[in-house]
Amino acid sequence: METLLLNGTDVRENASMTDLVPAVEDAFAAFERGDAQMPPKSYIDLPEYNGDFRSMPAYLDAGTWDAAGVKWVNVHPDNPEKFGFPTVLGTMIYSDPETAVPLSIMDGRELTMLRTGAAAAVATDHLAVPDATSLGIVGAGAQSYTQLRAIAEVRDIETVVISDLDEERVAKFVAEFEGEYDVRAGSISEVASCDVLSTVTPVESPIVARDDVGAHTHVNAMGADATGKHELADQILLDSKLVIDDYEQTTHSGEINVPWSEGVLDDDDIYGSVGQIVTGSKDGRTDADGISVFDSTGLAIQDVAAAHVVYEHATEKGNGYAFDLLGLA
């Protein structure tokens, strides 16, 4: 019994967004139906290294497939400058739920970016205007690429506007996509008036103002992942159809955590969860809706669903390196 090792390139090459987006939608649905298990993330804080580790175990039963695993991920902001490593790394163990055999061990960093893009696409599919053609992105880091790749699966995106203080990052993003889209740099207000907006920054003071946002824009608020972080002005949240991925995680560390803890926003301001929408127990966008916001913190079930897709593809194509980790022969 061998374990398939998949590095970042293998993960990227085997994570077709065409399969990944529905798999993540299946995961949200399974979670909503109660067919998933996702213990709270466990944190290990290492102030001496200005970093932390998080373990994210999950199981989900999507009906035609099920999957289990754990992602071990971290945030080490000093990594780029001190060591030349990314701030966020990650390792995913993907296991057979029936036998617990570790079917695959894969790069969790690439997986995180891909499943985060896929989550935005699921929300966009249900919450953006049906004829959306423009996508704005605030933040031109690693996450911006998978936002575009994924959202283009669910809407016919023609125009992409990107905003980032770092001009080099913007140029790199534009160069990557200029053959496929009408892509250009723009101000926050140009970006935020697109049909779909994704924010993927780690800021602690909102950078998108209420007036920036288009009347019917759907916003994927992807950046906030810790207490104190938020990207959108409170009034955007208060005026929107506000959808979350998970109540505990979003009130603790999602886009809504700051106004929530300040009492600016409460339960009544939350329309529902993405799981309720994908299972049909609550409506997605209706003609009456203006702005919609998806507050995404990232769920362990997304990782497990994405790992499932990657493993199935890689096995089929014969990618990766098979290693006898258990020695059970």
Add this chain to the structure above:
Amino acid sequence: METLLLNGTDVRENASMTDLVPAVEDAFAAFERGDAQMPPKSYIDLPEYNGDFRSMPAYLDAGTWDAAGVKWVNVHPDNPEKFGFPTVLGTMIYSDPETAVPLSIMDGRELTMLRTGAAAAVATDHLAVPDATSLGIVGAGAQSYTQLRAIAEVRDIETVVISDLDEERVAKFVAEFEGEYDVRAGSISEVASCDVLSTVTPVESPIVARDDVGAHTHVNAMGADATGKHELADQILLDSKLVIDDYEQTTHSGEINVPWSEGVLDDDDIYGSVGQIVTGSKDGRTDADGISVFDSTGLAIQDVAAAHVVYEHATEKGNGYAFDLLGLA
């Protein structure tokens, strides 16, 4: 930056008990001093497969070294009969705390057996009579081997008596060790009257009676790892110097969990933790002591400490297979 893959054989060959026992002692001490982080184990129960997964993340700072990681482990009792796999498998991700780079991924099954043996040895070192020469073991499964290997590091064991209903297992154990020790099969009372007794069975009704145990025997109760399991008669616990590894874990799923939940045993019956003993804040065995018992449930810090030893040895010897999991080159 490559990740060192170590299979079961690699783990075994690089886990010298001479280094492992003090490393696990260091881990208990770090935990007691507050220099370790160990969030509660997260469980995923899969009744449809009669199994479960547990994630066990930890960090510890032993002073001269520190270590972080997560073990992903399971209990699938149908594995042997249905699939020819062991009931318990496991995978360990061992990470650099400073950068979060996964330094090594190793077989967690072998690691579990080794660190469990090492924990028994640490307790035995502090709680058995100094001139102990006989070791009794109840249960001749995989854990029995590492009990003997580890305990022989801290006492001059000459005689080993083993008891198990499965004669084939007993014969295999005897064959393994007969060149090194005076080793033989024996009844429970013969086994339990040795200077040191280790119990490594998954039973739910005690199999060692009060009268079986020698007047000064030190007992390592290693088998109980879930609510409802216990191996020793309540009276043994009540009459002993009772030492635990962790209060939450032992009262929930350790040897003491059944009498605890029934109110037969309470806080006053617990002498202290192994961490208190190794740091010197409480005495180990004194001349006044009769029976002593160590209730071991197994802590994530033991895994991290053991992984540290294995990784350091394997790196030094050039063992294992280096794989570019991150692709950061």
